Amino acid sequence: MAAVPAPTRLFIGGEFVDAAEGATFAVRNPHDDGHLADVAEARAEDVDRAVAAARSAFPTWSTTAAAERGRLLLRLADAVEANAEELARLESTDTGHPIRDSSRLDVPRTAATFRYFGGMADKYEGTVVPVERGFLNYVLRQPVGVVGQIVPWNFPLMFCSWKLGPALAAGNTVVLKPAELTPLSSLRIAELIAEVGFPPGVVNVVPGFGHTAGAHLAAHPGVQKLSFTGSTEVGRRIVEASAGNLKRLQLELGGKGANIVFADADLDAAVNGSAFAIFHNQGQACIAGSRLLLERPVAAEFQERFVALARSIRLGDPLEVATEMGPLTSPEHRDRVLGYVKVAVDEGGEVLCGGRPPEDPALARGCYVEPTVVRADQRSRVNREEVFGPFVTVSTFSGEEEALQLANAVDYGLGGGLWTRDLARAHRVAGAIRSGMVWVNSYKRVGPGSPFGGVGDSGYGREMGFEAMHGYTDPKSVWVNVDADLPVWYPR
Ligand code: NAD
Numbered sequence: 001m002a003a004v005p006a007p008t009r010l011f012i013g014g015e016f017v018d019a020a021e022g023a024t025f026a027v028r029n030p031h032d033d034g035h036l037a038d039v040a041e042a043r044a045e046d047v048d049r050a051v052a053a054a055r056s057a058f059p060t061w062s063t064t065a066a067a068e069r070g071r072l073l074l075r076l077a078d079a080v081e082a083n084a085e086e087l088a089r090l091e092s093t094d095t096g097h098p099i100r101d102s103s104r105l106d107v108p109r110t111a112a113t114f115r116y117f118g119g120m121a122d123k124y125e126g127t128v129v130p131v132e133r134g135f136l137n138y139v140l141r142q143p144v145g146v147v148g149q150i151v152p153w154n155f156p157l158m159f160c161s162w163k164l165g166p167a168l169a170a171g172n173t174v175v176l177k178p179a180e181l182t183p184l185s186s187l188r189i190a191e192l193i194a195e196v197g198f199p200p201g202v203v204n205v206v207p208g209f210g211h212t213a214g215a216h217l218a219a220h221p222g223v224q225k226l227s228f229t230g231s232t233e234v235g236r237r238i239v240e241a242s243a244g245n246l247k248r249l250q251l252e253l254g255g256k257g258a259n260i261v262f263a264d265a266d267l268d269a270a271v272n273g274s275a276f277a278i279f280h281n282q283g284q285a286c287i288a289g290s291r292l293l294l295e296r297p298v299a300a301e302f303q304e305r306f307v308a309l310a311r312s313i314r315l316g317d318p319l320e321v322a323t324e325m326g327p328l329t330s331p332e333h334r335d336r337v338l339g340y341v342k343v344a345v346d347e348g349g350e351v352l353c354g355g356r357p358p359e360d361p362a363l364a365r366g367c368y369v370e371p372t373v374v375r376a377d378q379r380s381r382v383n384r385e386e387v388f389g390p391f392v393t394v395s396t397f398s399g400e401e402e403a404l405q406l407a408n409a410v411d412y413g414l415g416g417g418l419w420t421r422d423l424a425r426a427h428r429v430a431g432a433i434r435s436g437m438v439w440v441n442s443y444k445r446v447g448p449g450s451p452f453g454g455v456g457d458s459g460y461g462r463e464m465g466f467e468a469m470h471g472y473t474d475p476k477s478v479w480v481n482v483d484a485d486l487p488v489w490y491p492r
Contacts, residue, residue, distance in 0.1 A: 004090055004184060009040045010207065011190035013053035014200025020045040025180060025209075030096040030327040030367045031317055039183050042208035044216045047175065050204035051222040054146040054173035057201030062143045062171040069169060070121030075196040076189075077115035080107065080161075083192065087185060091157045092318040094184045096326040096367065097281055099319050102157075109446070110161040113464075116448035117165030124169070124469050134483035141473035143171035144248060145224035148217040150210075150238070151186075152230045153179035153329050154284040154388075160189045163227055164203060165448070166468035175204045175223070177214055179230075181330050183207035210234065221245045225472070228252065229286075231386075232412075232457045250461030250471050252286065252453055254386040255414030258407035258433065259289030259443060260397075263297040265419035269441060271305045274392075277417060277443035279313060279371050282328050283337075283390040286458070287415035289443050291383060292394045293406050299396045303373075306394075307353045310371040315358050327367040328389060334367040337389030340382055341372060344393075349376030354390070384410055400429060408434045414454035417443040436462070 008024075009016040023041040028034065042050070061069070080087060087110075088102035097106060124141060131137040149163040156178055167174050178186035190205040206213055214234075218226055218241035228238045229252040242249055259277050261270045277289030294302050318326035328334045334357075341355040354372030357363070372391045376382045383393050397403045407416060416433040419441055420426050430438040436454040439445055446452060446464070453462035461471050 006184040006188040007191050008037045010042050011205040012050045030329050032365045039207050042206035042213040047216045050175040050206045053201035053204050054175050058173045061202050066122040070118045072198050073114050073118030077111045079192040079196050080111040091185050094182045096318050098323040098326045106157050110158050113161035113165050113448040117169040121169040134486040136480040136482050138478050140476040142476050147172045147174050148223040148226040149176040150214050150228045153181040156182045157185040162463050167472050170472040173202050178207050180209050251459030253459035255286040256410045256412040257289045257415040258291045260293045260403045260418040262420040263295040264421045270419040273443050275309050278392040279390050294396050296396050296398050310353050313371050331367050337369050340387045344374045344376050344382045347380040349374050404432050411457040413456035414458035
């Protein structure tokens with residue numbers, strides 16, 4: 001039973017079905033701990049069924065005209081837009097995203113990504129390689145087969161499009177496992193997938209737990225590629241699980257983004273942009289700018305203005321349009337974030353604001369944490385580990401060299417940002433930050449054509465754009481002898 005308009009059963013072979021063992025798990029509203037739905041829980045047998053469905057759909061789907069695959073993705077984009085309001089509410093209710101973000105960012109970006117890859121399907125070409133005389137050599141880009149996709153709970157709707165878009169455009173069939181905390185929008189997308197006419201088995205959605213459904217999918221011999229977004233710790237387990245059949249992997253893992261403010265920056269823009277960098281989605285973003293590095297001449301002024309802005313952020317019911325920050329997505333995660341406040345203090349840090357749940361009694365049952373700004377030593381855990389909440393550290397530096405040394409002092413390498421009016425420095429520093437993405441005088445921009453992913457402990461492989469298409473296809477090199485007189489053995 002669901003208190004929200006979303007299916008609650010597994011989507012396998014084009015139908016919504018119960019889990020083989022009949023198990024379900026409860027999904028709760030992070031705003032007030034209300035019960036939202038009991039969702040069927042996929043376990044090993046269900047994952048096997050989903051992989052079998054994807055496998056039997058593959059021969060037809062992979063040879064369906066690319067334009068037809070694209071047409072279905074374009075129809076899915078239209079369906080997302082046609083149901084925009086309902087999807088935004090569903091996402092906000094399940095995750096805690098403020099409705100202004102769900103409706104202005106999550107839903108439009110989801111539609112735009114499906115549309116981008118819908119357009120891509122029949123424009124993604126192989127190549128002809130100039131080789132020795134007498135031969136034609138061309139390279140086909142062929143789908144890899146059945147793809148497993150495992151996603152986290154922070155942007156479930158958007159991740160459906162990031163993962164499904166390129167995989168389907170390239171001709172793969174998919175088994176997608178949403179996170180156990182937020183499966184509802186993925187199941188609603190499954191319903192739209194059926195409605196717009198995707199053949200049964202092309203997409204299968206199996207909500208379930210990581211250590212059961214996720215682990216089984218990651219190790220499955222019938223899966224040729226696994227695309228994983230989640231923590232670095234689980235990412236390492238995915239690497240081990242994939243060894244059996246040498247699955248191709250793409251890993252989008254954690255981050256600890258440096259956000260560098262140089263003394264010549266436009267401070268108004270930097271203060272606002274830095275708040276978006278960390279407090280958007282309550283800081284539950286792998287690319288969050290969670291380490292603010294301030295150049296000494298402006299550090300005091302920036303900090304004062306930034307803390308004032310943080311204190312003024314309106315926390316509240318995600319469904320209220322005035323709300324700027326909602327709850328974290330689960331009580332366990334709220335406690336984990338608050339645990340990092342204690343770590344910071346125990347390690348000698350100073351809490352400049354926040355660091356606790358809000359006092360408003362209307363929010364007492366939700367997973368809320370006030371925007372938190374902490375000054376902490378560089379060696380402190382809060383400056384090295386991903387907190388994944390509305391929690392930012394501030395540090396100071398002098399000059400470009402020290403800024404880069406601090407920015408690059410962590411094992412993660414996903415996103416990073418810098419604020420300056422010096423054009424040459426902007427390019428120099430952007431090139432030198434060790435990360436997969438850098439934003440100059442902005443933060444956290446993403447687009448369906450721009451490669452998304454990281455280096456180091458943030459993983460490897462890329463989502464979005466042509467990089468994603470490369471990742472969901474295997475190149476096949478074909479050599480054709482086009483010269484009848486050309487010897488194929490040594491002349492006799
Ligand atoms: P998580 O790693 O705990 O879980 C992610 C997914 O993996 C979930 O669906 C979970 O059920 C599944 N899972 C858990 N254990 C598994 C196992 N042993 N085998 C297979 N699957 C398993 O992460 P989370 O707490 O859901 O999400 C937060 C993390 O995700 C953060 O570290 C964040 O940085 C990261 N993240 C990264 C990106 C990116 O693009 N780089 C984007 C968003 C989130």
